């Protein structure tokens with residue numbers, strides 16, 4: 102006779118088997134639907150159901166393939182005081198009669214699984230965590246909620262939580278859907294609108310909350326948020342790669358996950374600049390530097406323009422051209438025209454400047470403008486003097502310190518040096534590929550993209566002929582389009598409301614060939630946004646020799662779209678490690694969050710950027726967001742108590758240390774003579790299947806690097822965790838940058854099981870004693 106526990110496991114196994122059998126049925130239905138092609142496109146509930154089945158099936162198939170080790174689809178059960186029971190899983194599955202077999206963990210009915218305590222049972226009498234390996238139930242963990250245990254239970258599903266915490270780290274973060282804790286659940290299920298700020302110390306699950314929240318939002322409003330409308334931003338590509346499996350393991354893939362260095366299309370920046378440079382590039386003063394820079398002459402711009410007109414050689418020298426460039430900028434400032442849309446202004450200013458060089462009152466200005474404005478040599482000159490600009494091209498100009506306007510000389514020199522020496526490419530015309538941009542450059546590229554405007558798709562045609570050739574025969578307007586055999590040879594086309602012809606066909610069309618003239622007029626009318634539906638004879642009230650009146654109707658007008666293009670628009674932006682954003686990075690994120698609600702996640706105690714905001718209101722102000730609901734996570738699940746207490750010595754004053762839930766952990770602090778040898782020894786000593794990281798000051802990394810040792814520069818360790826961490830020479834980490842102590846705090850809070858601190862120099866004062 103099997104014992105009670107074995108029987109319970111067998112009962113849960115039957116439920117799990119039913120769920121998988123049902124999923125197989127859904128797969129068959131989805132396959133049949135695909136085989137029928139689009140024949141079943143008819144709308145209706147049945148189609149809706151089949152679509153949903155196909156979607157659930159796809160998600161389930163994905164869940165199974167993500168991670169062979171993943172806990173199964175079914176992981177929980179709630180027994181309620183009214184006798185009802187629910188099984189809870191990674192997605193919702195219904196049986197043939199539409200009765201729920203499995204409740205999605207994000208559904209309201211599943212909320213008590215993460216919220217009920219003995220003090221506040223929410224109708225729950227028992228919460229059960231079902232532990233599966235694939236499709237097999239291997240264990241159960243029950244919480245019986247009863248009033249006499251009120252106040253006793255600190256965490257939900259303690260057995261399952263401890264088991265989860267004991268599992269060794271893999272290369273990727275795993276989801277926590279079976280063991281989400283109450284305060285985490287409140288943050289995950291907070292309403293989507295406005296700004297939700299989630300704060301908490303290292304290891305309190307902020308990143309997990311951010312990712313589970315993305316999955317939650319997709320569940321609650323899939324119609325709105327699906328197809329890449331949620332953006333998750335992390336600090337580095339190492340970090341985004343580390344967390345990249347969590348959402349797929351929750352069955353969700355349509356979220357955009359990007360590191361800060363990847364927010365601008367076509368750029369993948371992974372390198373960070375040293376603090377002094379990051380401080381210059383991250384400051385809002387750079388907006389002014391860039392706004393000045395983009396109006397400067399491109400490095401390859403010619404400094405002389407020569408044009409022969411009516412036997413005269415007209416020349417604009419470097420000073421004339423510099424003055425012309427200033428005038429173009431003035432004209433553009435008045436109309437807020439960006440440089441990439443300013444070619445017409447550049448043409449007009451150059452023609453003005455050339456006209457000022459023409460000698461003789463007998464020359465007609467209109468004829469001069471018409472002739473000179475059409476000259477190929479003028480347009481060749483313009484292509485080099487006013488080329489379309491790319492953000493990458495313009496940013497590279499900063500390699501010349503003389504171009505940096507608005508920064509002290511020392512900062513300008515430092516900035517310029519970062520773009521020379523093979524970094525970047527000074528040519529505006531070349532493609533952006535292959536440049537070694539730093540993460541700190543990306544907001545500058547983004548800013549420039551906005552300032553420069555889109556380059557015109559094709560070179561602008563010179564001023565239309567008809568505008569330059571206005572007739573002086575007095576005012577006439579017509580009610581319809583009219584082609585008229587005009588005062589001069591050839592045909593003229595009049596448009597309703599225009600006192601002068603909008604086009605003249607000159608000699609090119611034979612006056613007798615009316616059909617040819619009509620075809621010519623038709624093409625122009627179409628360009629004006631009208632369609633010709635017929636021709637009729639009439640008479641010209643103005644008395645020209647011959648005429649044809651045209652019947653035309655407007656082309657359907659496309660309603661202007663108030664909303665920006667869909668691909669530019671995120672509806673929710675989740676920002677992890679937000680404490681570290683510079684003002685320029687905030688501007689870059691704010692552009693993407695203009696139409697979005699936000700979840701901002703971070704820990705001021707881990708702020709390492711020299712320009713990091715001093716408070717959350719300051720950071721939210723930089724993001725242009727105000728209304729905010731704040732949720733704080735207070736319990737740490739990563740760092741064992743002994744290590745957390747030691748790390749807290751490096752915590753900035755005024756910030757409360759995190760209460761650690763994780764048991765165990767070892768800490769060792771040693772002074773050694775040979776750091777390299779000691780590091781090697783520590784790495785060899787670590788358990789075979791454990792993840793190990795050696796964290797060192799960035800500049801020190803090459804000296805420790807040795808075969809088999811995973812050396813992580815301190816600047817890249819944020820957000821990551823390892824079973825064992827060896828922190829090498831804390832004094833170097835602290836001395837490397839203005840917020841070195843915060844950096845050290847980050848490094849000391851990465852270990853899940855063991856922390857070893859190795860030093861040769863004296864320890865920083867806060868760690869002594």
Ligand SMILES: Nc1ncnc2c1ncn2[C@@H]1O[C@H](COP(=O)(O)OP(=O)(O)OP(=O)(O)O)[C@@H](O)[C@H]1O
Nearest residue numbers: 277280281282303304305306307308309738739820
């Ligand atoms: N409810 C939970 N159940 C199981 N594990 C959890 C839970 N909450 C957090 N963890 C684990 O704790 C570790 C830290 O989580 P996470 O990285 O999300 O914390 P964080 O607050 O973002 O940390 P940091 O600020 O250092 O980046 C992870 O291994 C995570 O899986």
